[in-house]
Amino acid sequence: MTRYNAFALLSHALTGKKWPLAWRSPAPKASYDIVIVGGGGHGLATAHYLAKNHGITNVAVIEKSYIGSGNVGRNTTLVRSNYQMPGNTEFFEHSLKLWEGLSHDLNYNVMLSQRGQIVLAHGPVQLDVLARKGNTMRLNGIDAELLDRGQVQKLIPYCGFSPESRWPIYGALLQRRAGTARHDAVAWGYARSASEAGIDIIENCEVTGFVRDGDAVIGVETTRGRILAARTGIAVAGHSSQVAALAGLKLPVESHILQAFVSEPIKPLVDHVISFGAELFYISQSDKGGLVFGGHIDGFNTYTQRGQLPKVQTVMECLVALIPAAARLRLLRHWGGIQDMTPDGSPFICATPLPNLYLNGGWCYQGFKATPASGTTYARLLATGQDHPLAAHFQLDRTMRGDGLDEYGLGNWTWKQ
Amino acid sequence: MKGFKRLPSGGRIDRAKAISFTLDGKAKQGFAGDTLASALLAGGGGVVGRSFKYHRPRGVMTAGPEEPNALFTLGSGATQEPNIPGTQAELLEGLAARTQNGWPSVGFDVMAINQRFAKLLTAGFYYKTFMGPRKRSWMLYEPFIRKAAGLGEASADPDPARYDTRRAFTEVLVVGSGPAGLAAALAAARAGARVILAEQDSDLGGSLLSEPVGSAGDAWRATAIAELAALPQVTLMTRTTVQGLYDGNTLGLLERRDHLSPDPAKGQARQVFTTLTAQRIVFATGAIERPLVFADNDRPGVMLASSALAYLQRYAVAPSGPALVVTNNDSAYRTAHAFKAAGLQVVVADTRATVDAALTAGLEVETAARLVGVSGAHGVTAARLARADGSFLRALPSTLVAVSGGWSPAVHLTSHTGIKPRWDAATACFLPGGFAATHAACGAVMGQFALGQAIAAGFTAGRDAAAALGHAGNSGALAAPDIQSFGAAGEPLWRMPNPRHRKAFLDFQNDVSDKDVAQAFDEGYRSVEHLKRYTTLGMGTDQGKTSNINALAIMAGLRDVTIPEAGTTTFRPPYTPTAIGALAGRAVGKHFRPIRRSPLHQWQEANGGVFIEAGPWLRCWYYTWAGDSAASAYIKEMELVRRNVGVSDVSYLGKIDVQGPDAPEFLNRVYVNGFAKLPVGKARYGVMLNDDAVALDDGTTTRLSENRFFMTTTTAQAGEVMSWLEFLLETAWPELRVQVTSITDAWGGMAVSGPNARKALELTFPGRDLSSAALPYMGVLEFAVEGVPIRLIRLSFSGELAYEVYTPADYTQDLWEHLLAAAAPLGIKPYGLEALASLRIEKGHVAGLDLDHRNTLDDIGLGKMAGKEKDYIGRAMRFRPKLQAPERWSLVGLELLDAGQKLRGGSILFPQGAELKGHGHGWITSVTWSIELNKYIALALYDGGLKHAGEEIVCAYPLLNETVRAKVVSPHFIDQEGKRLHV
Amino acid sequence: MLRIPCPWCGERDYNEFRYGGDADKVRPPFGKPAVEGADLKAWHDQVFVFDNPKGPHKEYWQHVQGCRHWLVLERNTATNQVLQAWPAREFALARVKP
Amino acid sequence: MFERRSALAGALHAGPGGPLTIGEVRGWTLWQVTAQPGAEAAMMSSLVAQVGALPDKVGLATQGNGRTLMLVGPAQYLLSGGPVTVSDAEGAVVELTHARTRLYVEGPDAAEVLSRGAPLDFHDSAFPLGAFAQTGIHHTPVLIYRVGAARYEIDALRTFALTLWHWLEDACLPFGFGVK
């Protein structure tokens, strides 16, 4: 493979030599050891780690559109490991550690920017909630700092500290290792690496059914023909229910739209990731200069990738409440992604009741940061049929056992998670 | 030489009104009716900006919102506004504009050195480098990249301007006021429909504004506008951009009012955002001209042909030297003829071999010509033409190269709801891909480029829209003006030969050239979406209005597929960048969200109450009589309650009236404990679960009569509980004869607590028997004082002898004042939320974080309350194994063992001797100083719960590097037998 | 903007309403079963498992900034097109009666 | 000892002056009357006996026997002017007099002011004189009643009334208003 580095860049510039394909686009073969349905972050990461960690390369990633067309290519790119529930803390920290080496691992700059995330508290009770989380993080070897109002003001003086603020800023939890990464590069970098290892990435190919041998799943039907596989892994995020239904399965998942927003590009203004505490709202500035931000899901089942106008306005209100200077900045574009929301806000990386069919889904707001850990753990499950210990909690039957993972304590409604 | 000049006469500017403005601090002049761009062109034009990546000199390229180059920062300080296209900035007195992206100036920009490294800075170069040598190396490079990127600079100070939002409805919305839109609005309005005509420009007329003032075309426009303005059912909105189409025929409209110098102190909004629902929508949004792709096509002086026409006719701005019009279609002849008529020197180069003689009449035209280069770095001086085979044709001195690569209909809005545009081979355009039944489009957006065609289509669309709404009025007829009409028929050739491989730009703002597209193709970023994301094509402030189609045509060529096979990227709102403040409107500062206030709020405000935000409520946190901070005041307030008597506002509690013959059965179902047999005149504490067995809420419910109950809920969950009860009655148990009504607002309440509580009430209600016999614990008395109803319920949150006294909200303050006065001899005083919460911790009542949405009835130590024989919401799910596991956490009390230290909420708990690592065995949910125990105490959830009573544990708070020791005790720190309640 | 036809108040903006989830699911009967745990699976699926269709979907909404009544809305989740609405109580009663 | 105290007590300061007038309406009473399931017809006939004809359409208020009646849901009425008696089996009566604060806005731009908060079509064809609607302004539920050609009354929840009053003052600012 042509290594990417400054030298290669220079030599291509001087010689005018063409760059090779980042990933191949082969025709699907009749059968593979493993077929992964969904060319989003998780599907592609799983492919990469199957090759890298398990030496399995007779693998196809089947994507109905272009790779990265799903949520990996439309999310607000927040990467962090501030989780407090056992099962979540370790998983997301594992992920963050993998993020820290990802550009090198992939030889593709995913621009992990560990600029720090500031989660604001607007009262003493909120600060206690954050303290519990921060203390848990520290006890798990994860960096976290509790800030008082003065310390927060030093970091982000342009935020709403005036007495006019409806909910004054009281303090914050800071994770310095948290930050952002370049979303598309994650999809492309994983794809390039997997492709290089011999894995087939098959775009514009929709899975329309499963090939069955009794209960067992032995392959997929696609718009480009039947493809057999010893093991099949679903990783289709917002379309989890749709694809599972093709196998007759019902999931604890509902599909909701989350909107995202970008402002016109400006010179650096917001140097951290900031999460507002009065309502769900988070913001960072992309390297290109746009403020990238979002709020809560619109709040009702939908597969349309476009949001409702009142929600747009709610999010703008939060932005101005947090950063009053932003009023004069202009919104450049807003879009939506279909999120796989679960009733406890946590995902699934597990076997399904059907032999040889595996599930990765239910990511809610947190699938981007989870991508590397999801990939490693799902790859292990698909390679060995065994749960990875770090993902052992993410089972379909956990709610039946009373072992739900409601990280934010929001209750059993997908639209409130 | 200056490239442009102002003509001595003509145009739609008001020469009587000179306007002064500054550019980079230098004084300049223009006229009312100018835009910043036209004024700068009138002053000579030239370089007005530098490009994003290569810092190439750029000039004004368009006359509309599609402008990619001429971006300015307007104003300074708190009102500084970056990235405003000069074509969109009306020239206002005192306007202070600054150029962007050039240092020390856009004329001489040191970063232009980037052009030398252009070959290194190709598409996506940053994905291939900046990774080493160490893992975190990107963090060293990133600040430089960030600084280099970003266009203008934003202010960090709060925007002092005011914005407003509104909601509106209409029968017919017409978007765009060109000939098609005017015709549509006229037809619909004449038929009797309620019409809104929205136009982004400061003036109505669209492309008709480029007809000479006083001409037949202009007269047609004026007549149409006059007729519309006179019709009462028509609202004309100028400076109003329709920014997005959303579900339910709803659109977002942004109106700009800067030209009125709005004064925020007078409430005047700078911009107003309207959410409009229209029963019918007619899109008459016109089309945006496409540039041509040729060597150095970004030089100042290269301009869209229709924009050159607009500058001439609207602003009386013309090139100071000869003009060259280069086109592949008919529409640019309108520009050429106008130039000719204005006495300007013009040559037309047409890519086509043959052109209709009617078009070329009187013009100097080169057919089958190709534009292969321009000279002049800071302003075009000459252009070179070649023949189709590449051979030299001629060189022409030119200060303006007006180009037309055809038209891209403005299909943005019609695409916002997910309808992909459709390629029309006849016009070589993407047209709207389809419509909802209530939508129509007309004019250039439909590829109807000939004037008569556009007017006829607009008229039909307007008339049909009105008819569909049942308006039977006669629309009459509308003749097109009698002027020469130019269509846009042409050939799909956009890319000129580029033998010397010079830069030929597609996306001017983001510096994406045809070579970048080729590179993206080589690397496999071939889908239009990958192309966009990899090269950033179309991702700038102009959203690719001039670039997308050219780029995708080139990609289609490389992929050897047709243009429709390659497809477009997704159109998303807003159509043009929209001030965030306008979308937020007046929901800023204190008005961000509403404030909820108790009926005692005003009294508290006037009497030393200090407030804290609690959800929407402002709750009285503590009173200054007790101290000047919550931390000091609450202890005095607690002492008052434990030793004497205090009164606290409990109006914040949710209150629900439950009525009907089946009310007892209903309550019996929603509460885990029994309510069916609650006697009249008695109150009972109850807990409700969600279906998943997690505790939803707790509170007391009082049976006022056989069929009527008075329920209270926690403040936080009041809304949830109300909706939940309504949900159950309307969806699960529709047969139950029960009505629930929120009366939270109807009644105010106060808790009178302390050993002297009865005395205080006896002083307040003299003559009333309040003895335990008359009003036992958990009893209720209802009576009236001066005709005012009083509801007195004997129950306690603090653990002391206590009563809740309710009275209708308008009387609450009087009762409160009366009580304070009557019981003054006892020394009664008010106490606030902090003390209330601390008292209940001592008593071991769960609230707040003890009751988050993860805890079950058993977790909070109340499992025994649940009825054994009856069913209740949440029962089935309560018995899931993990929830019943013996090692599951449950409520305990903690007493601090290390004197001089503190217990803190959010601490993680460990058994003594355990390694302080991992998730611990529990956490602290609430903490207070106990005045009875004289130490810090806490409520906590601890694995195994009270099985560990008496054990010493460690509370870790690594965020402050603290660990303290505590003892596990019963959560009921005081009066476990409840003696005080029963005195 | 999704516009919801409230059977009582008429068509209104969706954000006057509170969402209440899938209305096609029928709650298991109220009443303690003879054996504790016999209805656990039914309740679990009621709360935690969804059809989540891409297409017509019946769902609960409450008109909280209006008449406060619950309604059942049928809406196409692929397009957000509103298909039909019923008062929730009528919908529930019709479901009880065969 | 008891006098009714408004949620807006002390908050009604003279405005800057202008074509709009805003203020509080006092001295009214309000009940909600709802039939129990199955007893709709019985309750309605007992209401007819007490107040005369009932409105049959949500959105238009009727007057009768000194009372104003609004149909707001299935056999559910808001009643002002005086209470009614309904048996427990027939329906539920709840007094809401103290639960609401009534504001008004009057003047040529009154409907435009309301449009800056309420998502309703105030055009004559959609919201004629005598029309009312329950909706929301600034996140709080309200009932808006058109009582004059250019006069609207707004029933707000009492605990939100002051916030809504501040909202109304602010909304009226660009038009100019006085307070009465």
Ligand SMILES: Cc1cc2nc3c(=O)[nH]c(=O)nc-3n(C[C@H](O)[C@H](O)[C@H](O)COP(=O)(O)OP(=O)(O)OC[C@H]3O[C@@H](n4cnc5c(N)ncnc54)[C@H](O)[C@@H]3O)c2cc1C
């Ligand atoms: C607006 C928004 C903001 C977000 N912000 C964050 C954030 O800040 N931090 C964070 O951690 N997470 C965030 N998330 C969540 C995160 O993006 C997702 O959880 C994550 O990307 C999901 O995993 P994925 O990348 O594999 O999914 P996707 O990228 O959606 O991949 C799924 C793929 O499956 C394909 N597919 C579907 N059906 C089929 C089929 N039948 N056949 C073949 N292919 C199919 C889809 O086309 C898609 O490409 C956000 C999500 C959204 C929508």
Ligand SMILES: NC(=O)c1ccc[n+]([C@@H]2O[C@H](COP(=O)([O-])OP(=O)(O)OC[C@H]3O[C@@H](n4cnc5c(N)ncnc54)[C@H](O)[C@@H]3O)[C@@H](O)[C@H]2O)c1
């Ligand atoms: N002499 C002639 O031949 C002659 C003269 C005039 C017009 N024409 C042609 O007639 C055709 C018809 O013109 P038309 O009416 O379709 O287009 P138009 O370009 O005249 O008008 C479109 C209008 O829509 C407005 N607009 C676009 N998007 C908007 C949005 N989102 N919000 C608000 N406003 C928006 C534009 O500002 C513009 O004023 C054009 O092709 C034009 O070139 C020919």
Ligand SMILES: Cc1cc2nc3c(=O)[nH]c(=O)nc-3n(C[C@H](O)[C@H](O)[C@H](O)COP(=O)(O)O)c2cc1C
């Ligand atoms: C982190 C991030 C930053 C983005 N920045 C920009 C931007 O600067 N300009 C732009 O036009 N779009 C930007 N987008 C939005 C994309 O153009 C696009 O809307 C989004 O990826 C969803 O795809 P879709 O609109 O094609 O459905 C950004 C998206 C993300 C996720």
Ligand SMILES: [Zn+2]
């Ligand atoms: Zn309603």
